Amino acid sequence: MEGLPELRQSRGAGLDLAHPFSSSSAALQWDNRSLACLARGKEYQNRANPVAIPCPQCGRQYDITLFQFGRTIHCTCGRRVGLEKRLGPPDSVDQPRFIADAMLGRVARWLRTLGYDTDYDQEITDSELVRRAISEGRHILTRDRSLPEEWRIDGYLVLSAEDTLEQLSEVVSAFKLRPPSRLFDRCRMCNEMLEPVSREEVASAIPKRVLEREAEFRRCPGCERTYWEGSHTARMRAVLGRIF
Ligand SMILES: [Zn+2]
Ligand SMILES: [Zn+2]
Numbered sequence: 001m002e003g004l005p006e007l008r009q010s011r012g013a014g015l016d017l018a019h020p021f022s023s024s025s026a027a028l029q030w031d032n033r034s035l036a037c038l039a040r041g042k043e044y045q046n047r048a049n050p051v052a053i054p055c056p057q058c059g060r061q062y063d064i065t066l067f068q069f070g071r072t073i074h075c076t077c078g079r080r081v082g083l084e085k086r087l088g089p090p091d092s093v094d095q096p097r098f099i100a101d102a103m104l105g106r107v108a109r110w111l112r113t114l115g116y117d118t119d120y121d122q123e124i125t126d127s128e129l130v131r132r133a134i135s136e137g138r139h140i141l142t143r144d145r146s147l148p149e150e151w152r153i154d155g156y157l158v159l160s161a162e163d164t165l166e167q168l169s170e171v172v173s174a175f176k177l178r179p180p181s182r183l184f185d186r187c188r189m190c191n192e193m194l195e196p197v198s199r200e201e202v203a204s205a206i207p208k209r210v211l212e213r214e215a216e217f218r219r220c221p222g223c224e225r226t227y228w229e230g231s232h233t234a235r236m237r238a239v240l241g242r243i244f
Contacts, residue, residue, distance in 0.1 A: 097136070116177070
């Protein structure tokens with residue numbers, strides 16, 4: 001049995017056997033969409049009772065809670081077992097939202113610069129990445145080719161380029177992103193929407209020559225960084241001109 005929990009052993013309180021969400025964790029609260037996906041499965045009968053997912057090769061049964069957020073497991077017979085239905089972000093979102101894996105911090109900052117809501121946490125685990133993607137309707141950007149195999153997820157993109165700007169190009173073409181009308185609607189560092197601030201409000205925080213030259217300033221309500229048009233913005237636009 002190799003320690004993989006079967007249905008009869010995970011009955012009752014034993015939800016935290018081999019999957020990353022403990023039964024006491026808030027993470028176990030499935031969002032309604034994930035539950036609805038599962039509820040359409042033919043095995044789903046009663047939430048009070050464990051629901052079994054059989055291995056298609058040997059028939060061994062596994063508790064459905066092991067497959068939360070589309071996780072798959074290896075059956076003791078060697079076959080990978082998971083839900084048939086793939087989970088992913090809704091198609092109806094006007095502007096795609098993203099979550100980048102731990103290796104893609106630079107791409108995440110570029111996407112934020114372009115105005116795209118992009119979650120990024122350099123310490124994130126795979127299970128948390130997938131959980132957030134599904135519950136917040138985000139497309140996963142990853143360098144990890146095995147991720148879509150380990151999780152039955154949809155709407156992800158595996159980036160093959162090594163270079164940051166080539167990776168950004170991959171995202172732009174896969175999601176048909178259009179060039180933004182302006183840069184810096186969103187903080188590069190923490191993904192918050194920037195707010196306009198007056199010259200007086202930023203006077204103490206930025207160099208005097210910038211204060212004299214620039215007319216418009218914006219500030220991040222999260223980290224309080226101040227943003228303005230400048231030579232760095234011109235360089236970024238030049239780089240983006242090669243991508244769009
Ligand atoms: Zn099996
Ligand atoms: Zn910020």
